[in-house]
Amino acid sequence: MSKFHVTTQVNGDEVEFLCDPRETLLDCLRDKLNLTGAKEGCGTGDCGACSVTVDGRLVCSCLMLGVEAEGKQIETVEGIADGDVLHPLQKKMIEYAALQCGICTPGILVAAKSLLEKNPNPTEEETRYWLAGNLCRCTGYDKIIRAVMDTAADLREAS
Amino acid sequence: MDYHSPASFAEASALAANATGTTRFLAGGTDVLVQLRSDLVTPDTLIDIKKIEGVSNIEQNADGSWTLGVAVTGAEMSEHTTLGQDWPGVVEAMDLIGSTQVQGRATLTGNLCNGSPAADSVPAMVAAGVTLTVTGPDGARTVAVEDIPTGPGKTSLAKGEVVSAVHIPARGENGGDAYLRFIPRTEMDIAVVGVGVNLRLDGDTITEARVCLGAVAPTVLLVEDCAKAIIGSTLDDTALEALAEAASAACNPIDDKRGTIAFRTEVAGVLAKRAAKIAYARAKGEKA
Numbered sequence: 001m002s003k004f005h006v007t008t009q010v011n012g013d014e015v016e017f018l019c020d021p022r023e024t025l026l027d028c029l030r031d032k033l034n035l036t037g038a039k040e041g042c043g044t045g046d047c048g049a050c051s052v053t054v055d056g057r058l059v060c061s062c063l064m065l066g067v068e069a070e071g072k073q074i075e076t077v078e079g080i081a082d083g084d085v086l087h088p089l090q091k092k093m094i095e096y097a098a099l100q101c102g103i104c105t106p107g108i109l110v111a112a113k114s115l116l117e118k119n120p121n122p123t124e125e126e127t128r129y130w131l132a133g134n135l136c137r138c139t140g141y142d143k144i145i146r147a148v149m150d151t152a153a154d155l156r157e158a159s
Numbered sequence: 160m161d162y163h164s165p166a167s168f169a170e171a172s173a174l175a176a177n178a179t180g181t182t183r184f185l186a187g188g189t190d191v192l193v194q195l196r197s198d199l200v201t202p203d204t205l206i207d208i209k210k211i212e213g214v215s216n217i218e219q220n221a222d223g224s225w226t227l228g229v230a231v232t233g234a235e236m237s238e239h240t241t242l243g244q245d246w247p248g249v250v251e252a253m254d255l256i257g258s259t260q261v262q263g264r265a266t267l268t269g270n271l272c273n274g275s276p277a278a279d280s281v282p283a284m285v286a287a288g289v290t291l292t293v294t295g296p297d298g299a300r301t302v303a304v305e306d307i308p309t310g311p312g313k314t315s316l317a318k319g320e321v322v323s324a325v326h327i328p329a330r331g332e333n334g335g336d337a338y339l340r341f342i343p344r345t346e347m348d349i350a351v352v353g354v355g356v357n358l359r360l361d362g363d364t365i366t367e368a369r370v371c372l373g374a375v376a377p378t379v380l381l382v383e384d385c386a387k388a389i390i391g392s393t394l395d396d397t398a399l400e401a402l403a404e405a406a407s408a409a410c411n412p413i414d415d416k417r418g419t420i421a422f423r424t425e426v427a428g429v430l431a432k433r434a435a436k437i438a439y440a441r442a443k444g445e446k447a
Contacts, residue, residue, distance in 0.1 A: 021162030021205065043196050044193045044196065044197070045193065045260065051260055054263075058260050058263050060261070062192070063187075063188055063193070064264065065192070067162055067164075067207075068188075111259065111260070129259075129346060133347065
């Protein structure tokens, strides 16, 4: 089976990897690039734990092949913090204790960041619908939603 | 598995025509990858059509009709400034599919060619009178959406044929469409019943109508009797009851954990009435 040589940008850095066409983008991020922030929860696009953005568009990396990443710009949870300085969303998630086991958290962060980039002033309903594809079995969602809403308010004030 | 990303539909068609074993076309991949990963369908040949020029374009033609590329995503349709003004039912139906993440990838053509009788966008497309260009080894042909599904997971597309464009008619004057579905929750579920309605008015009277039911038979159903029930009426109570009766009478659903036969049959009538009211209000220019 011939492998494909893929060149793509991840969190602003140009990266290359060889992949089998059956491997998903999630497999490639985790196993070839050692970016293990994105998680495989379901592998069928239901849980959102593998959320990344591709050319600015929020997607499940388990529903995209590694070969499809050629020439794209990919952002993962690893790119959210600026070095040791956490992103406001990350700080709020900690402040609100909006996580327990943490499996869903990387996907939630990527999805919530994508929401706030599109809509800096979302209603609670819009936030809940936007994050409907990110399942969390620990928190009951309220703390997550409050953390996102509060971050949005802070970012609006700061801008 | 061989992976190809051809530069034209003619090339895509030739690849599929000459392939042996199982062939799948890859657009958004939200069904193809799930089937691949769960070993339901393991393609020997996977043909990614996203490198073909124009597949992500949404264009309005001079006559008011629309041409959509086959890789246009649900998110791109929802974000488009005027497509949803012309065809709110089609755009809303597509938008009901999956999560934000799935919307970032999923396509109308994929939803259709996956062959699910419960595909949300399909009844809305059929009601709207959407047609497709299908490119095959002998050239291109135009096919109505309702002629594509032949049963769960099955389509009428022959070996080597690939859908190469989606055509939505011009909205025209005094027209409106709507799609409603029933699911047991508010988001992220598969339709138990779906109904698409598209109609046109002359004054208060309905002059044209297309009503399409999803998830109540092995394929979506374009129900002539539903259209007849409301054409010529002002969508008064008598017409609405006749519409509901015709919708329920057309149902031939499965009985499963998400809905019994009796439930699906009754809800088809209820949703047909509600969707018709929304389409009617839209045709009158009301925001709904």
